[in-house]
Amino acid sequence: xxxxxxxxxxxxxxxxxxxxxxxxxxxxxxxxxxxxxxxxxxxxxxxxxxxxxxxxxxxxxxxxxxxxxxxxxxxxxxxxxxxxxxxxxxxxxxxxxxxxxx
Numbered sequence: 706x707x708x709x710x711x712x713x714x715x716x717x718x719x720x721x722x723x724x725x726x727x728x729x730x731x732x733x734x735x736x737x738x739x740x741x742x743x744x745x746x747x748x749x750x751x752x753x754x755x756x757x758x759x760x761x762x763x764x765x766x767x768x769x770x771x772x773x774x775x776x777x778x779x780x781x782x783x784x785x786x787x788x789x790x791x792x793x794x795x796x797x798x799x800x801x802x803x804x805x806x807x
Contacts, residue, residue: 727800729807758784 713721725731737745746753764778765771771778777793799807 724799727798729799757786 760782762780775795780790782788
């Protein structure tokens with residue numbers, strides 16, 4: 706498998722846990738290199754034929770100006786599901802968001 710990525714510091718982990726407590730939901734996502742995909746599928750006990758296909762497109766400028774400004778933009782095509790798009794603000798402190806945005 707590939708080399709692990711840098712880990713969060715203790716201070717970053719404490720901040721993350723505090724923010725999770727303010728959130729309505731938490732989603733975990735990971736990116737698996739192609740050469741590790743089969744091992745990951747087996748380790749997680751997934752059944753690929755039960756999966757659905759998705760194409761995800763992320764948008765930014767060549768200099769990553771949107772990321773630097775705290776914006777994440779994405780469009781997604783999904784098999785047997787409606788297509789969707791989103792714009793996220795990052796970082797976000799959930800407890801400081803008005804209910805109308807949550």
